[in-house]
Amino acid sequence: MKRFLLPFALALGLLAVAPRPADAAVALTVNRVSTHGKFVIMSGTLVFSGSYPTGGETLNLNGLQIPGTVPPRMVLVTGETGAGYAYTHSAASRSAGKVKVFVEQTVGTNTLLAEHTAATYVAGVTSDTVKVMVWFDLLR
Numbered sequence: 001m002k003r004f005l006l007p008f009a010l011a012l013g014l015l016a017v018a019p020r021p022a023d024a025a026v027a028l029t030v031n032r033v034s035t036h037g038k039f040v041i042m043s044g045t046l047v048f049s050g051s052y053p054t055g056g057e058t059l060n061l062n063g064l065q066i067p068g069t070v071p072p073r074m075v076l077v078t079g080e081t082g083a084g085y086a087y088t089h090s091a092a093s094r095s096a097g098k099v100k101v102f103v104e105q106t107v108g109t110n111t112l113l114a115e116h117t118a119a120t121y122v123a124g125v126t127s128d129t130v131k132v133m134v135w136f137d138l139l140r
Helices: 003-011
Strands: 026-036 039-048 057-059 074-078 084-088 097-103 130-137
Touching (some): 026 057, 074 084
Antiparallel strands (some): 039 130, 057 097, 074 130, 084 097
16 A cells, blocks of 8 residues: 555545454554654554553554554553553564553552552543554655
């Protein structure tokens, strides 16, 4: 698929996202895909449900049908409720990166956020508006 056709393919519903596995607790919705020079940028939203797995949620980016096979150059995940989010890359593939969730462990203290425990998500995460931007190298 030519670079300049990616935004049109998304608009026409020709660009698909990989189906979410039944045990996945995070859903990715793609809002926009665009090309900028040597990069393809995908923006979307994440919705968390169920329980947080030890080590973070796997975010499968294989089904985006973006040219190439290398992992993304950069992933930015932000929320609005005060929880923190970080993406850890997998050097092996686009399907094995993890989204880590950080929340306040002790209410009313001035402590740093800690990684969510392996338990049901707190309401601040499941109700959060979580946005994600992913930069892929177009020519790698």
